[in-house]
Amino acid sequence: MNELIPDLNKDLLERGHEIYLRHLSVDCVIFGFHENELKVLLLKWKDDGPWCLPGGFVLKEDSLEQSATRILKQRTGLDNIFLQQFHVFSDPGREKKKELFRYASKGGWMMERFVSIGFYALVEFSKVSPQADSFSEDCRWWDVDSVPKMVFDHNEIFQRALQELRMSLNDHPIGYELLPSKFTMPELQKLYETILGKSLDRRNFQKKMLALGILERLKERKMGGAHKAPYLYKFNKAKYDKALKTGLRGGF
Amino acid sequence: MNELIPDLNKDLLERGHEIYLRHLSVDCVIFGFHENELKVLLLKWKDDGPWCLPGGFVLKEDSLEQSATRILKQRTGLDNIFLQQFHVFSDPGREKKKELFRYASKGGWMMERFVSIGFYALVEFSKVSPQADSFSEDCRWWDVDSVPKMVFDHNEIFQRALQELRMSLNDHPIGYELLPSKFTMPELQKLYETILGKSLDRRNFQKKMLALGILERLKERKMGGAHKAPYLYKFNKAKYDKALKTGLRGGF
DNA sequence: TTTTCAATGTGTATTTGTTACACATACATA
């Protein structure tokens, strides 16, 4: 439980409007990469409730980004997470069967309509310790290819996040937030293949990545594997950040 | 005045929360193209108030897209406008000097904090008849290179919209909404050059555009110019729409 | 009527980037 932000309880569910902006929620699609699989962190509501995206509300004095950061801190224990606003979900009928949510009373603020801002986050899998809140009985990683049916429009939000992530891959570098600081070229390639959902040519991938000029090869090699030891690489953070801002591909 | 949606008046400004979602607004960056210049449609508040982006609020039963569509209909008279959600502006301090807005009383809902969803719209200049509302004394097109200082963070919203438009140009076709149905290749090129803010090679531009396979050359030529008459083209709408959805550039 | 001018239509060589593919190397295991 975070001592600064009171965790939600039944009372707060009804009086949330005293500290949160009405009608606004934030849903986070938290991506991680582990054992060559792209993962997403999901919560499960108590009493055998449905799975859902980690989400929360917007404090009256916070921006959306601050709110998302707070929510991510609660679920992952991490600060300084890569965050990207990607879409606002505002279909008036998006919250189907909300009345079944047993923690909200009929007239409470939570039963009002919510417009939700979708963020996706990229985190280093090994640094995350999934944390459930007082409404959740479980919080764990799912493979992106087999996420369960979720509440409301959360499957749609997740799919949209994945689509945005894929598209951004063509113009922006990725990996710094998802991989450990030292990694091998095959690991980086697996990350790309996993996000894109298709396999790439090993040699051409290496050429392309190196041509971006954001990688530095270390003198070490990764030992312990059953085969030839691959080189370790790290990102040149300055060049990586510049590529994040300016984009990679020229176009017109 | 729209008969379905009551125009705002002083009373409604204070009781807006009865029909609108609190804390939520929509701001629209409406782009048009005229005489080889990219234009944006701005409003000016009455009594020599500041310039601002056309905006409005979200009816309790509407999605953001429906709200933006309604606002655009009011300002331009047009239906079926190309609309693109691009960013949410939620800095708690974004509405500087809001207390100077003389139409809102101190305790009224409008003086509460607003989070604004930015949309950009592309419209055919010649079809638009700019319409002020009861709060505005002027509504007109500005060249994107010389927009005036606007209220709150509206200059930032505008710049962000322009940036998003530029970036989308690399992956998505543009022109259908901004040009008349028949246009010449030089006109299309001018549109690209204006949005990108740089000049392009005439011959290579033509090759690239034709290679996209979304254009059809007509047998007519555009007569009346002082020089050789250029061919007229039109978009193949089906292929254009497909390219809008799937994107143009392969990437990985 | 003829000439001139400026913008349009079209083609080609060069450079750059992408794709496809093959062989040598090295580490752990057997």
Next chain:
DNA sequence: TATGTATGTGTAACAAATACACATTGAAAA
């Protein structure tokens, strides 16, 4: 010590982007 498999590297074929030149046309000027 031999083996298998993943890694490191190079090159030819192909496609795309760029740079650049000359012929054509219509209006306007001479």
